[in-house]
Amino acid sequence: MGITTQAAVVENGGAPFTLSDIRLDEPRPGEVLVKMAAAGLCHTDLGVASGALPFPLPGVLGHEGAGVVKAVGPGITRVSPGDHVLLSFTSCGDCRNCLDGHPAYCATWLQRNLIGGRRPDGTSTLSRDGEPVGGHFFGQSSFARHALVSERSLVKVDAEAAPATVAPLGCGVQTGVGAVWNVLAPRVGDTVVVLGVGAVGLSAVMAAALTPATTIIAVDRVAERLQLARDLGATHTVHAGETDTAEAVTDITGGQGADGIVETTGNVRVARTGTEVLAPRGTLVLVGAPPFGTDMALDVNGMLPGRHVVGLTLGDNETQTVLPALVRLVRDGRLPVHRLITQYAFEDIDQARQDMIAGMTIKPVLLF
Known part of the structure; x- marks a missing residue:
């Protein structure tokens, strides 16, 4: 039977988001019907909407949702109707990486989240x-007033958490936080550099400010974002449009280089610069995603002093433990995600898209 609901549909690559009535299937085993309260708009949504990734269109995107459970399919035990x-x-839960606590590296991650458009069984x-x-985008397709969600995409949270504030935790925020906490794991006195301070980069800055790192360098080409980075914990800022990034980082660190770098731009020239300012045994985390097939040259001899380059998906987080902790940090004021957010009514989703592309907003959040 299912239900009819309103969704933001992308008809083809490069088309705007337009509202349309769609039909949601009845929840099957392992699925939950959620009434949406808020959803963040992420660059991944924009990339798919542009046609850059082979997701089947017309389609419904959205992967930073927050809402209330309305109904559950057979066998669901993790949540009940009324839960926030x-x-x-989403992930399979059965492969080696899922069982090892790394569901972001699920053996079937791409098909289940990014390019499949359907359930794993093809329906x-x-x-x-x-x-x-x-549909089934990240197991949710949350740019709709109701979403049919994979149980493994769901995390029950405190009902007092404001949906508009915590929705971005589902992707952008946890990615930036995980890059710092799970990969760099700064030690006392370390230097952390964040290349690009959009939503993911600013989340990395906030995460670094909660570690023993004593130097946090934010790099961007937008002065207003650099000022916000300072407000959120950066000790130094570098305007990449006015200053050579490598020279600036070298000068700030007294020639030692950075212990950890988070690269969020997806620009391979920026990433290559990051490898050049790593301290011996330092780590560069690649978070930003350039077009498929993009290569980056490395100075192999420059890597020999124990330097690392590591790719990262969604912060390498186990969501059932990490997201409730992030919600608590948000509610306690220790992770001020609200500073990144501009709120839009759901029907203004395409305006939010345009504002994001123009750099007028860091993290648009849609309210239903």
């Missing part, structure tokens, strides 16, 4: 006028 939930990525969760619509 955050939505994040569709969404339809319009009897025709399948691309």
Whole structure:
């Protein structure tokens, strides 16, 4: 049977988000129906909407959702109707990496989250006028007033948590936080550099400020974002449009280089610069995603003094433990995510998209 709801549909690559009525399938085993309260808009959504990734269109995107459980499918025990939930990525739960506590590296992650558009068994969760619509995006497709969500995408959270503030935790915030806490793990006196201070980069800055790192350097080309980075914990800022990044980091660190770097821009020239200012045994975390097939040259001899380059997906977090902790930090004021957010009514989603592309907003959050 299912229900009819309103969703923001992307008809084809490069098309705007337009509101349309769609049909949600009935929850099956392992699925939950969620009434959406808020959803963050992320650069991954924009990349798929542009046609840069092979997600089936027309389709419904959205992967930073927050809402309330309305109904559960057979066998669901983790949540019940009325529970408040955050939505994040999904995973199989059975492969080696899932069982080892690293579901972001699930053996079937790409198909289940980013490019499949359907359930793992090939059936569709969404339809319009009897025709399948691309859905199941990150196990949720939360740019809709109701979402049919994979149980492994759900995390039950405190009902007092403001949906508009905690929705971005599902992707962008946990990615930046995990880059610092799970990969760099700064020690006393370390230097952390964040290349690009959009939503992910500023989340990394906030995370670094909660560690023993004593020098936190934010690099960007937008002065207003650099000032915000200072407000959120950066000890130094570098305007990449006015100053050579490598020279600035070398000068700030007294020639020692950075112990840890988070690269969020997806620009391989920026990433290469990061490798050049790593301290011996330092680590560069690649978070920003350039187009598929992009290569980056490395100075192999420069890497021999124990320097590391590590790729990262979604902060390498186990969501059931990390997201409730982040919610607590947000509520306690120790992770001021609200400083990144601009709120939009759901029906203004395409305006939010345009503002994000123009750099007028860091983290748009849609309210239903």
